[in-house]
Amino acid sequence: MRTVLISGGGIAGNTLAWWLARHGIRVTVVERAAGQRSSGNPVDVRGPALPVVTAMGLRDELAAAATPVTGMRLVDDAGATVARVPMSASSSDPGLEIPRADLAAILHRAAADDVEFRYDDTITGLAEDAGGVDVTFAVGAPRRFDLVVGADGLHSTVRRLAFGPEATHVRHLGVWVATLPLGAPADDPYDVLLHNSPGRLVSVHPARGSALAAFIFRGGPVDGFDHRDLAQHKRLVVEAYAQQRGWRVPELLDRVRAADDLYFDSVSRVHLPRWSRGRVVLVGDAASCVSLFGDGSSLAVAGAYTLADALADTADHATAFDRYETWHRRRTEPRRRAARYAAGLLVPRTRFGLAARNASARALTGLRAAR
Known part of the structure; x- marks a missing residue:
């Protein structure tokens, strides 16, 4: 039986683990966190991801966990509504919107009976030969696997060890994002509220029972940025x-100043000429991230399925x-090209850009009402 080690117990890693186990492959998942995370911003499951979760028998469970959001409301300094855009008008393929942690947890529960999960550990070394990969860990004993998959996100350990x-x-990409759970329901459970100033956005998302604040702003690279330094993140926001x-x-x-649970990171693009090297391959954001603007969760689900299907089809x-890379790049490249356009709509640089965006939103709402 082939053995596969997956680094990362998030959306891509859990989806891949389920499909590989279904194909008779012995799977181990190693995750740096001590357990499944309980926080995270809402994400979409749509497009190529929907048939995958349906085939896994998870469509109804995901629908039950979906947020009740129906629209986005732009507000001014006084909180008055500038425009409201129904979600069905903002996308031709709305799919399901689900808190990231809930999506990962549902995928984990589906895979848990057939997959070995090792939490609070991480890979420290990879040594490949013709027959497999010897892996060392920060905590656990060394082990050997036939293949290693990096499903460990934008700051992938596997990518660093295998690709540099x-x-x-x-x-x-010139944009930073922070998200913060507010610990209480939003006043409006159906609308995402967005407040802009030039180069800045603050939003409140009702999520599902506990609202989430987001800060998205334009800015250049930060010298000495550490994606695990909470004090630095607070200061930057x-x-x-x-x-x-x-x-x-x-x-x-x-x-933000009082928070002990703040997500903060750069909106970034990952570019690799190839997603595999020898017996090591990358999937999800580790391979092709356009964080925030790239349908990353849907593409992670679809990419994980494509990789598992390709591995099941040939020894x-x-x-x-x-085969996996050829197929999946066709999905990711259009989203990568659209990232700067999406950033321009969400966080306009200038007052003129804000006025133009708001006018377009009002016109869209008017056209929809007139139908």
């Missing part, structure tokens, strides 16, 4: 919005990796 330093492959006084921004900045891993 992160700086070689990750490009900052507070500095970016220090001059903002409108809407709920001061109150939400106070929440030659090199052929399987090539």
Whole structure:
């Protein structure tokens, strides 16, 4: 029986684990976190991901976990509505919107009976030969696997060990994002509220029972940025919005200062000429991230299925990796090209850009009402 080690117990890793186990492959998942995470921003499951989760028998469970959001409401400094865009008008393929942690947890539960999960550990070394890969861990004993998969996100450990330093492959797109759970329901359970100033966005998403605040702002690379440094993250967010006084921004900045659960990272693009090297392959954001603007969760599900299907179809891993990459790049490339356009709509740089975006939103709403 072939053995596969997956680094990363998130959306891509759990989906891949389920499908590989279904095809009779022995799977181990190693995850740096101590368990399944309980926080995370809402994400979409749509397009090529929908038939995958349906085939896994999870469509109804995901629908039950979906948020009740029906629209996005742009608000001014006083909180008055500038425009409201129904979600069905904002996408031709709305799919399901689900908190990221809930999506990962549902996928994990589906795979748990047939997959070995090892939490609170990470890979520290990979040594490949003609017959397999010897893997060392920070905590656990060394083990040997036929194949290793990096499903460990934008800051992938597997990618660094097998393909070289992160700086070689990750490009900052000039936007930063922070998200913060507010610990209480939103006043409006159906609308995402968005407040803009030039180069800045603050939003409140009702999520599912506990609202989530997001700060998305334009800015260049940060020297010495550490994606695990909470104090640094708080400082960067507070500095970016220090001059903002409108809407709920001061109150939400106070929440940032007091937070012990703040997600913060660069909106980045991962670029690799190939997604595999020998017996090591990447999937999800580790291979082709356009974080925030790239339908990353849906593409992670679809890519994991494509990789598992290719591995099940042939015993030659090199052929399987090539087939997976050829098919899945056709999905990811259009989203990568659209990332800057999406950023321009969500976080316009100038007051003129904001006015034009708002006028377009009002026109879209008017056209929809007139139908």
